[in-house]
Each structure stands twice: as C-alpha cells, then as structure tokens.
Amino acid sequence: MTTTMKRIGILTGGGDCPGLNAAIRGLGKSALYKGIEVVGIQDGYQGLIENRTTHLGINELSGILTRGGTILGTNNKCSPEKYYEGRNDSGEPIYSNAVDRCMANAEEHELDVLFVIGGDGTFTCTKPLVEAGLPCIGVPKTIDNDIHGTDLTIGFTTATRIGTMALDRLHSTGDSHHRVMVCELMGRNSGWLTLASGLASGSDVILIPEIPFDIETVCKFVDGRKNEQSGFSIIACSEGAHEINGTQVVSKHIDNSPDPIRLGGIGQQVAHEIEKRTGIETRTTTLGHIQRGGEPAATDRVVATTFATAAFELAIEGQFNKMVALSDGHMEAKEILDAAGKQRLVPKDHRFIRAARAVRTCFGD
Numbered sequence: 001m002t003t004t005m006k007r008i009g010i011l012t013g014g015g016d017c018p019g020l021n022a023a024i025r026g027l028g029k030s031a032l033y034k035g036i037e038v039v040g041i042q043d044g045y046q047g048l049i050e051n052r053t054t055h056l057g058i059n060e061l062s063g064i065l066t067r068g069g070t071i072l073g074t075n076n077k078c079s080p081e082k083y084y085e086g087r088n089d090s091g092e093p094i095y096s097n098a099v100d101r102c103m104a105n106a107e108e109h110e111l112d113v114l115f116v117i118g119g120d121g122t123f124t125c126t127k128p129l130v131e132a133g134l135p136c137i138g139v140p141k142t143i144d145n146d147i148h149g150t151d152l153t154i155g156f157t158t159a160t161r162i163g164t165m166a167l168d169r170l171h172s173t174g175d176s177h178h179r180v181m182v183c184e185l186m187g188r189n190s191g192w193l194t195l196a197s198g199l200a201s202g203s204d205v206i207l208i209p210e211i212p213f214d215i216e217t218v219c220k221f222v223d224g225r226k227n228e229q230s231g232f233s234i235i236a237c238s239e240g241a242h243e244i245n246g247t248q249v250v251s252k253h254i255d256n257s258p259d260p261i262r263l264g265g266i267g268q269q270v271a272h273e274i275e276k277r278t279g280i281e282t283r284t285t286t287l288g289h290i291q292r293g294g295e296p297a298a299t300d301r302v303v304a305t306t307f308a309t310a311a312f313e314l315a316i317e318g319q320f321n322k323m324v325a326l327s328d329g330h331m332e333a334k335e336i337l338d339a340a341g342k343q344r345l346v347p348k349d350h351r352f353i354r355a356a357r358a359v360r361t362c363f364g365d
C-alpha cells in the first residue's frame, strides 16, 4: 500500500517500562524503510508542549532493542490540558491549557500522525489532541497490564519475571528462618502483576486490590502452616491491596500528576499485623521501581515489535485514533479514546485466580 505520509512523531508517556525502546525501534524503522521521517518527542507530552524534539534516524534506532527505559524520556506528571507553569507569588501552582501549543508544535514539525506509546493516563491526555484534529495512534504499555481493551501490554511480562524472581528468592530466607516473608509489588489499582508473579512463584498468599482481604483469615492461614514442612509462608501483596471495608495505603500525593496518588506501604502493615497476631517473625520487601527497570524479556521485545509494527500498518491504512490491542490471541485495532481513563481489573473468577485457589493459595477472603 502506498502512503502520502512524510513525517511521523513518536512519544512515550507515563511510567517507563521494559520494551519501550523496542517499540520506538519498531515504529521508527518501519517508517524509515518506507522513506518517512521520524521525529522523537522528548519526555512525553511535556516535550510536545515545550517543543523539545529529536531526530530519529537508523543510527539512533540501532542497538536499543534490548535497552530498558526510553531513549525519548517520559513523564507521568504532565497533561496538555493542565500544564504546570510554575508558582505564583503566594507559592500556589499555576496551570495552563497547552492543547493549542501541542497542536502548533505538531504542525510546525509537519507530523502526519503522532504515535503515543502509553497507558490509560497518557491516552486520557491524548483525548483533547484527537478532538482538536491531530491523527494519533496508541501503543499500549504498562507493567500494570490494566489498559482497557487489550489482554497484554508492553512491560508486563518482564515485570512479572522480576516479581517472580524476587518471590522465588524470598523462599530461601522464609524456609531457613521459618518466617513469613511479605513482598509488595506495584500495579496501582489492578492485581495482574501480583497475581501472575504470585502464581508463578507458588506464593502461599496473594493479596490483590480486586479481592479485599480479612487480616484474621490471612493470619489463620499462615499460622496453620506452622506445622507443615518448615512452616514458612510467602505473601505476594499488591500495593493496591486493602482490607475488607478498609482503604488503600497512600505513600505520596503528587499534585501536578494527572493521577496524583502513589500507593505503597500495605506490605509493611500486613507484616506488622501478622507478627503481632501470630507471633511468627515476619519481614517485608518492597520491590518498587526494580520491577520497571532493566532489559526487556524476549516476550516483551516480541510484543513491543509486533504492537509497534502493527500500529504503523494502521497509519499506512489511514486508520487513525486507534490503539493496537491483543484480544483473545488476535491483534486488533480499538478506539484509542475507549482506553482513556479506564482500568482493566482482574475479574474475580479469572482462570489465574481459579488456578491459584485450586493449589490452596489464600486470597485472604
């Protein structure tokens, strides 16, 4: 198919994750080999607003497939509709609507289409640009795997591998010291990462936001294991997990972020309660950004390259304002705005949960 496209833009938005560079490479090389120029936008939407761009040629795109992070930089605090300008004399933050600036900069660079590699927050930020007439195509990424419309996102597989490795390793100390080992994983309001890592590592307890837990049930379960083998227990605890009738534990508020809440601390609370109620020595490990770092696993390189090249094909076909998605094993094109501001949570009867329950994993419910 021939195309009239001359230049494309690429940006990465939201938190970094393994596989972003593989996606940039997939998009960039697809375009360059068709004679189309590639403009990299730095630091997500902040770079589009501030007109900070970089040329992406074959040299810039070579050798990045295996690299973690994003060569373009990213940002999970900046939205075109709420751009942070600084503080006024009273020290209050000043925000402005920078949608027109984004549109003017996209026009200055003569972008025929903007490829947005991001999650639901980034796609929410894309909405006003789509509405203002900028053709956009989304490529889904996040370690949380919570983007509405796709069964898989770039970064999830690698983060699950890191989570699994950490939980595997905690078995040694748990077993040797007869302790309870609690490991807190990321994932925001969704439990995919904790569930998959917990299942893969054979964790004894898995706590996820979708299944509020009863701490007494968790304590009884780990206490009941005292007489089995060494009696240790491994608990995979999602940062968004919370007690029945309880609330999530917030670690930080970031005022100028489209999603200002950062979760964290529930692992520590669970560990404290278990030690207090059962007398079993308990320790906590919080994985934090370790889950987002380092080189992408082979599956993420494949997913990123497949998603990116499929996204480019959409542009060639003139199918704009779509997001590539994996649905029941098939690549599909979904409306990008359908993914904006929504979260794909773990269904309570998901086959991963049924599998974990079948091997006597406790969810604390």
Ligand code: F6P
Binding pocket: 015, 076, 142, 143, 144, 186, 187, 188, 239, 262, 263, 292
């Ligand atoms: O969305 C990805 C994610 O890593 C979440 O799992 C986590 O809650 C959040 O981002 C952390 O954000 P930040 O990098 O701003 O601390």
